[in-house]
Amino acid sequence: DDFVINGQKIWTSTADRADMCFLLVRTEPDAPKHKGISYVLVPMDTAGIEVQPLRTMSGNLGENSFNQVFFTDVRVPKTNVVAGRGLGWTVANTTLKHERNSLNANPEGTLLKVRDLMQRETINGVAAIESPIYRDRLMKLQARALTMKTHGMRMLTCSLKGESPGVAGLVSKLQNCQINFDMATLALDVLGELGVLYEHTKYERARAYWQTHSMFSLGLIIGGGTAQIQKNIISERGLGMPREPKPAQGK
Ligand SMILES: Cc1cc2nc3c(=O)[nH]c(=O)nc-3n(C[C@H](O)[C@H](O)[C@H](O)COP(=O)(O)OP(=O)(O)OC[C@H]3O[C@@H](n4cnc5c(N)ncnc54)[C@H](O)[C@@H]3O)c2cc1C
The missing domain is CATH 1.20.140.10 (Butyryl-CoA Dehydrogenase, subunit A, domain 3)
Structure with missing residues (x-):
């Protein structure tokens, strides 16, 4: 009933303050590249998530809320997939359109x-x-x-x-x-x-x-x-x- 997610992501703005994040995860390894990704919502307090603040040229450690995030055996219910399995690329493009506008x-x-x-x-x-x-x-x-x-x-x-x-x-x-x-x-x-x-x-x-x-x-x-x-x-x-x-x- 769950996905078990492993991986890491650098440059994650505000991960240290967030309650939720979305992940693009490869759930269909045999599908063509863009059709094998799902868009999953994950509460940030799920076991196995570690947030590490980064020091950057515009701020000291933690000052500008820039982070890298590690996921180790993070269990997420399959019901947290947005739109459907393998549709992550389409959903991500919509999210990106709104992010770019913001x-x-x-x-x-x-x-x-x-x-x-x-x-x-x-x-x-x-x-x-x-x-x-x-x-x-x-x-x-x-x-x-x-x-x-x-x-x-x-x-x-x-x-x-x-x-x-x-x-x-x-x-x-x-x-x-x-x-x-x-x-x-x-x-x-x-x-x-x-x-x-x-x-x-x-x-x-x-x-x-x-x-x-x-x-x-x-x-x-x-x-x-x-x-x-x-x-x-x-x-x-x-x-x-x-x-x-x-x-x-x-x-
Ligand atoms: C301030 C800031 C906030 C961010 N916040 C987040 C966040 O909250 N969450 C998150 O997931 N990520 C975040 N990021 C990461 C950001 O989305 C990536 O850094 C960005 O998309 C570029 O990807 P990359 O770093 O892998 O660069 P690369 O893709 O490795 O690109 C390196 C260079 O090559 C050029 N290049 C690459 N491909 C092509 C191509 N096909 N044609 C021409 N030129 C090309 C790029 O333009 C760039 O100059 C953030 C980054 C910054 C700077």
């Missing part, structure tokens, strides 16, 4: 923060916002951020009408995560040598917000599917371009 923070708020920073910080005695080079970078980011704001409204309209946004829906995570990182990069450039301070010294700005935001937003370009994978999905599923070769097809 990672797609609108960058307009960050843009205003960069603008405020550029009004406050000076370079050679002049406010950074007066520098043609930095202002040009800010304007380009503003154009991209406002484009994505309008794009977000288009997505909302689609959703309210119950329509599928098609390829337009695939663009949001790719673009917004990159814009957020590019804004943090501009902020760090404006801060110059102050942008490398971390230890809460008197010269540090906003308790190292931009330093942390830069690394966190870089992580979000990877988390939930990397930018390169997003581009593959857009070209193959969205634009109908030829699929990339799959050397392991059918295995």
Whole structure:
């Protein structure tokens, strides 16, 4: 009546706080690759689950809730399978679609923060916002951020009408995560040598917000599917371009 699950998973956000997790487990070893996986719900207090916090470049051990999780003879009732055995890949793609939408923070708020920073910080005695080079970078980011704001409204309209946004829906995570990182990069450039301070010294700005935001937003370009994978999905599923070769097809 139960599955017995063994394995490990690294990079599991908030596993140390979670009550439940979902696992993609191979339950049909003889089925073709994508048809042999099931999507199983597992309470985190099940015997055999061990959560180990990770130290990362944006936080000390346990600080940013990033973990690796080990599963040793974890017993899960077969009734915990979502949708049906072997249908895990389809369910996972739906979950990923929602995850990517949730990672797609609108960058307009960050843009205003960069603008405020550029009004406050000076370079050679002049406010950074007066520098043609930095202002040009800010304007380009503003154009991209406002484009994505309008794009977000288009997505909302689609959703309210119950329509599928098609390829337009695939663009949001790719673009917004990159814009957020590019804004943090501009902020760090404006801060110059102050942008490398971390230890809460008197010269540090906003308790190292931009330093942390830069690394966190870089992580979000990877988390939930990397930018390169997003581009593959857009070209193959969205634009109908030829699929990339799959050397392991059918295995
Ligand atoms: C902040 C953050 C939070 C995360 N949270 C979670 C979580 O909660 N749960 C969870 O399960 N995982 C989580 N992850 C893991 C994340 O989903 C993976 O790191 C991500 O999907 C990339 O997979 P990978 O690390 O195996 O990289 P790989 O697949 O090994 O990729 C390595 C590099 O090769 C490139 N690449 C790979 N395949 C192709 C291809 N076909 N074409 C072109 N380029 C390719 C990638 O773009 C990347 O640059 C998180 C990661 C981060 C950074």
